[in-house]
Amino acid sequence: MAKSRRVSQHSSRIGRYLLLACWAFFCLLPIVWLVTLSLRGRTETMVNPPIYWPHFTLEAWRDTFENWPMWAYLRNTFVAAIGSVLIDLLLAIPAAYSLARFQYRGRDQIGFYILSTRMIVPAAVALPIYILFKNLHLLDNPVALMLIYAAINLSIVTWVIRSYMIEVPREIEEAARVDGARSIGILLRVTLPLSISGVVTASILALIFAVNEFLFTLLISYTDSAQTLSVGLAMFTGGSKGIIYNDIAVVALVTFVPMFILTLLIQRHLSRGLTMGALKN
């Protein structure tokens, strides 16, 4: 009995790894393809049958940075995404503190209103927002993107930070209060430093979502004075074969690396951040 159970456990482990290997294959194969795509000439990107082992060349890596306004795209991405995270923190930290630490009428309604904006359909608000920025003369301006990204991410940033603030022991705050500190002072000197991992998690997630944003960026920016990498790579076309896939692969890999590093930094907090704080570790 015991022996047969051990045997079945052994075979179930093999089956388990087999299933995981299948998914790993599906998951990683396109990434490997992307890497080889970035290391081949353009004539080898779209042929029948597909070429899996190309003539390796760094041509695409050079072309991408020489033929396209990559530095402008990088600058715009950087300015708009970092700026949006700063706006989010400025608005979300006080809001999260208010939701986490005060009892007042309407608090839950306000909090869940903020949360529900995470569920807005971007395309459904695109037209009014486009016209708003048109009237403000902010079209094709990274500032407009910054404001949009901040709005998109504000709900998640607020709720993630709130979920960490609510776990700061009240006794520590009360001790500071006895020493005569007021709420704002306690927020800045006690609560905020103690919920710093929430602030970092929220900032990194907001940064990634901002860099990835496509729809509003497509509508609001149309030259390299505002276009970001996300939309800029859709402009990589030319010649008889249209889309220049190997250059797009380069951009995909160039942006993947910092995203991966940032995610590694918060990997323990990732599931909590993605559920807006609903899942505690």
Place this chain on the structure above:
Amino acid sequence: MSSVPVSTAAVQPARAALRRRGHDPRWLPYALVAPAVAYLLGITLYPFIYALYKSFYQSSFTMPGMDTFVGFGNYTDLFRNGDFLASVLNTLIISGSSVLAEFVLALGLAALVYRDPWVKGWRMMFLAPMLFMPSAVSFMWKLLFVPGASVVNNLMESTGFLPQALNWVGNPTLARLSLVVADVWEWTPFLFLIFVGALQAQNSDLEEAAKVDGARNWQVFWQVSLPLLRPIIAIALVLRSIDAVTMFTKVYVMTQGAPAGDTETVSYFIYRVGFNQFDAGTAAAASVLVLIVTIAVAQYAVSRYFRPAME
């Protein structure tokens, strides 16, 4: 069900703390939260009112100031011209199949790894697709399905899986499937990460007890771990479904609604009508309908799933 019982014992110290907080003005919490709320009203309330107003006019981007009042004309047009309803149906088919497949895969994978000694490694590996820029991912899948040079076709033919090349671009079902495959590749990690996190956060004592009682691994997962996971599964599915329903980037890059509008999602419909055909009135009417549904769904999801988990 949605309200959490609060014991009076827990409330009393909180009240006392509140009284001691005498030196904070009563308006302070409102002042702290007001800027965020005002900012968010700018992307929710303002667009809704503006779209509602525009939806009653024949209006074009190319001729500003030439709006003419048409009453509910734009709305009746939406239902008379089949494109909008078709886009609703496409959205349900495409996002429904994507989320269903992602859910089954993510739950299965999470169940397979969460007690594995190399769980961290699996997590980082399976996470990778989510970290590529969505527009780049869309171009990559467009190329993998491209007619005449499709890697997907080539792999399936050479492994004997299929006798001939499939037309991923011209066949409506296959075109939809190509969007689903790309979405599953990109977003299964989202659900997977949440499920693994939730399973790891669970107290393993119950599982151990069940195993001592002779339950098999899959029985333990199915009957002990999974039921405890239901609240977080619901939240993860709500978030993923919303993002899937709003699918735009993939459609814009991979199919542009082809063939014959069979892959046109609601988001892409609004974009095409409003920004390609400059018919702001019709796009506004569609936006209003989508927003009304969104508000209703968000209200329900928040009170049913988020409130109990987060209060």
